[in-house]
Amino acid sequence: MRIRPNSTAVRVKHVGDAANAKEVEVAYARGGKVYTAKAKNAVLACWHVVIPHICDDLPDKQRQALASVQKVPLLYTNVALRNWTSVQKLGTNAVYAPGCYHTGVNLDLPVSLGGYECARKREEPIVVHMMKTPCHPGWPARPARCCTHRTLQYDVRDHRAQDPRSFGRTLGLGGFDPARDIAAITVNRWPHGYAYEYNSLFDSFWLEGGETPCEVARKPFGRIAIANSDAGAYAYTDEGINQAWRAVGEII
Secondary structure (H helix, E strand, O other): OOOOOOOEEEEEEEOOOOOOOOOEEEEEEEOOEEEEEEEOOEEEOOOHHHHHHHOOOOOHHHHHHHHOOOEEEEEEEEEEEOOOHHHHHHOOOEEEOOOOOOOEEEEOOOOOEOOEOOOOOOOOOEEEEEEEOOOOOOOOOOOOHHHHHHHHHOOHHHHHHHHHHHHHHHHHHHOOOHHHHEEEEEEEEEEEEEEOOOOOOOOOHHHHOOOOHHHHHOOOEOOEEEOOHHHHOOOOHHHHHHHHHHHHHHHO
């Protein structure tokens, strides 16, 4: 396998008519110049909404299905605690708080790897993971571009003001003191977020049967196959692997 780093695909097309083509040509930009490469087949594993922009000759129905994909924007905050005695006193490792600034709070997964050992005693430091989806009461579950815009507008200073308050409200009964127990805070804004997962409350087609938008979007087109977690409308690594397996199988 030959990998070309720092190379962004800008056009993918069949050499000739898609039904009879023997090759696919990929144009990619690197260092301010555009190059081309040819292959018997290609797998487009990029974000679905990008595909119609780089593969012009896809059928209109498939282009529309690809373009309709939306990502769920997320705000991930990690807080380093000097200890987790207050959490242990409360007898929990995760809290769901729909009324707080962050709706989810949970202790980091206890993973030991190589020379790294996870915290095993409550007096040891630990990382707490917090999550927020920039939604709003009354908005549909399917994210809109305004949610992404709101994610980009969040200021880190707002987080650093809100996070101690959230912790104080959530863990206060266990003796938690934000000023004493918080060692550091990191904030990660993720405007492109996760692949949107269908919900029968908002996506009527989910219960009607027939093809879903992701099934229309991922159909093979000549010698071009389509993969990525968007292709399964499920935002996790296992689905990305499943879709990659399917896409490769379609072209071989």
